[in-house]
Amino acid sequence: MGINSERRVGAFNFATVLALCLGSLTYGYSFSVTSTTLGQPSFFSYFNLSNDELSPSYAFTNRIIGGLNGCFSGGGFLGAIFGGWACDALGRKKTLLVCTPIGVLGGALQGGSVNLAMLLAGRLIGGFAVGVLMVLVPLFQSEIAPPATRGFLVSQHGVVVVFGYSAAAWIGYGCYFSTMPAFQWRFPLCLQALWPLVMFILTPFLPESPRWLLMKNRPREAWDVLQKLHDTKNSLDRSSFAKMELYQITKQVAEDQEMSSSETVWTLFTKASYRKRMICAFLVMFGSESTGILVVYNYSVLLYEGLGFTGSIPLLLAAAYVTVAFCGNYISSLLVDRIGRKTSLVIGISGCGVSLIFEAALSATYVGTTNHAGLSAGVFFLFLFISFYGCFVDAATYVYCSEIFPTHIRSRGMSWSLAILFLSTVAYLIPAPTAFAQVGWKYHLLFILLTAIQAPLLWIMLPETKGLALEEIGEKFGDHVAVHITQLASDEKDEVERMFVESIEPQIRNIGTS
Template sequence: MKAQRKITFFNLAIVLALCLGSLTYGYTFSIVSTTLGQPSWFEYFDLTQVATEPRYAYTNSIIGAMNGCFSVGGLFGALFNGWSCDYLGRRKTLLVATPIAIIGGALQGGAAHIAMFLIGRVLGGFAVGILVVLVPLFQSEIAPPATRGFLVSQHGVVLVFGYSLAAWIGVASYFSKNPAFQWRFPLCIQCLFPLAMLILTPFLPESPRWLLMNDRFDEAWAIVLKLHADGKDPEAEDVHFATEEFYQMRRQVAADKAVASQETLMTLFTKPSYRKRMICGFLTMFGAESTGILVIYNYSVLLYQGLGFSGSLPLILAAAYVSVACCGNYVNSLLIDRVGRVKLLLIGFTGCLITLCFESAMSALYIGITPMNHAGLSAGVFFLFLYITFYGCCIDANTYVYCSEIFPTHIRSRGLSFSVACLFLSTIAYLEAAPTAFAQVGWKYYLLFIILTAINIPLIWYYFPETKGLSLEEIGEKFGDEIVMHLTDLTDEQRAELDREIASNKQQAGAVHVETKAEPNSLTEKSVA
């Protein structure tokens, strides 16, 4: 049977509700960039933006600590999620993350001293470390195969929308006559999104694959049916698809559980098919961060100031920069199910490499040169925007899609948590060092990202399998695992068996869908051994 391409309203509503977690991550992470553009923040905490003052080295260490604390919190949050998602479930883990995000935002917005501010950054990082893993994982487990890339890509789209929102709120706040409002208000806004997520979470269904892993078959079947049928009558094609997918999910989960009982944490690195996934997850996240994306964005205001812009203009350019990234992520979501994950990654990394080379050349030739060369500095801004166009259209959302779908159900949360932990480890190293690196070696810091990206491109081309259009269960075959059955390429025997299942479940499937609850049916009564 051809994989379902239609997206139901119920499916889309869940994806978009989960994107409040993406918005929390994007806004919480990026609000520091606009904070660095507010002179009142520097004045309140007795910091300086003048390189010749004695406190400048201390200021650089605090700026590095702001991002370092966030990344450390994110690292532990991502690792915590690997346990929590399996033990508590996807939905209950949301109820852990959102209150912590609210507290972290409140501490930052109400900070009376720099230590309170940094503690808020740690808590905010911990919360979004959970959310940035959980949201794409949850989305991937409820999406149909043919449109999974588009749906999970909304995590990246909304995440970068959070960047953009933080940037424009920072621009607007800059013109306030109240110095405290200039930096406190944008920081306090970050409490709103996790609060909305906290309110909506009780209304979200649990992941059907997690329910199957915990032997809650009837609940899982009711959710799968509603996800794919969404008001259709029992004769509809979508009901057939839901029946087939649920049958495949049950069989594969049963096989995975039998294997999981004999595995340990080290199996993730010792079993060849798992090890390949872990390497792919690491290279995806590490490679994306090694383009220098977060260094360039988080310090974009400082970079624009270094390129000769002053006043509110650096904030406006930073806001425009992430707005381009937001549009690029939506383009990514439209392309990913057509072009494929791996091909887009290769295009994106190559584009970032080329534009970063030009950007480093413009910085070397024109930053700090007297008299100021406005054409050369404008060219530097152009290449920064071209860089983010490649990254947004091909890489950003794609990384979360790919890492969320390559792991089997019983290790998905741990595998994705490991991948995102690599992201935060990278940001700790890159962001903590960036203020001092730009002050000491300037444009040469770009060479690190140029070299790493040049190494990552052939590794991705050679090592990464393509996953577009396949169900989560079928992707395992790309890594060498045994697949119990294929949803998108059924054998005649499987087709005959499933036709019997569909015929025997038509009326009951309709009843389940109308009543929005599951009743015993032949799918849950049959052995899948």
């Protein structure tokens, strides 16, 4: 039986992946809601902030705006570190039960804020919750997805993250027309609490990761989960992908556990194969953020205002912008298993860099003028930028970083990856309002330079991982693989099945009947 022909995704498997995407929605909506909040005049009035560049208090406003994003990203960094520990110590399901109520609290504090301190505290707490979720969701999805469709399934995380961006943008646009000033900005902020609340309610119905269960010496539970994920019921007598996968995971986990007994956290940086993974994860996450994506989006309303658009139009353009990103991420989920992770990332980051070159040139020439054609061209290149990012970069980053680490260090590897993401957003987002106010289009030059460096580095450094089982990817980084079950010749497949029947099938029968 060849694994490459095993492209069918079971209904329970797909439902579990989609349920986990509520965590993706929590991040996407919570991060994006700041952008639409900055388009609501009533928000500025309530907190006595000024959006007039000539006002003496404008500098203070920029610091508060930077602080809103800085608190969220700082909380995300702390949450990512905690998530790396919790996913291993508590398990994937229990970690969800811990972090989702924290997300509800963060959203409630922001929506009910009566002063800036309460608002900033809510952003910090909400950021912590999504930091955990951003580690957990793609990790969990990668551990339950079949190899042939893992890219598509894990990409749904990226798709729903951007759906969250889009939902926040359109809700913010609709609330702009409310006749109740408080509702305009409080309602979108309050909605942040809904998504983690639903996630909390659904979590008891989700399975635990079979790989985590095997790491904890709970093979019977792992086998039950694999049967559900692959819709094999109790058909122990017929050869199935679930049985093959259990065989491979069991063998690799045993080998990994033997290795891990002598490892410490520093082994992540001292062992050559682990260190290469850490470097690749850093390059992927730092490279994706160094396109300037979150700066461009999170301050998109301010950018459109700088390009001469007023009233509700900046909010409408921001909503359309993330809708394009959402569609692009779905296209990415269809492409990533076909063209590969590395190719996708390099095409996307290169396209983002080129788009920013034109955007910077047009902004330098036409911002502050009434040239309609030039300003419209500026909007076009912002949309071209997000098309490249959505179609090739966004979802692929989570797919790649969730699959390159072996099971026993996967949560720590994802923790590292997301910590890099959140630290990058802190570095770029906090100074962004002041940078745009003081140097304007020149701030784009930073991201143009970084994308020019990152694209060739990714092409040189990243091993391709498409189509391989999680346990086989280690070979790309120099680790030993206990069992191969993908991309085998016919005689090799027969040999693996013979080994399976002789050594593992009796154990499965015992598990099923004990």
